[in-house]
Amino acid sequence: MTQLTVHTRATSAGPVIELYGELDNDSAPDVRTLLPRLTLQAGQQLVLPQATFALLMTACRRWLSAWRFRQMM
Secondary structure, three states: OOOOEEEEEEEOOEEEEEEEOOOOOOOHHHHHHHHHHOOOOOOOOOEOOHHHHHHHHHHHHHHHHHHHHHHHO
C-alpha cells in the first residue's frame, strides 16, 4: 500500500488538489479535513486533475463494493 500524498496549489481558475497514493479509510480523514480549508473566490472552481479524479472514483468503487458485501452478510 502506498501512503497518500496530497498537493494543493492555487491557480486563477481556483485551487487544485492532487492526490497520489492509496486513498483508504485511514487516509480519507486527511482529505476530508483539507477540503473545507480550500478557499474559493467568486467564479472559481475546485480543480481535480484526471489522475486525482480517477483515484477518488476507484476509492468510491472499493467502498461501495465493501458496503454491498456487508449488506449481504
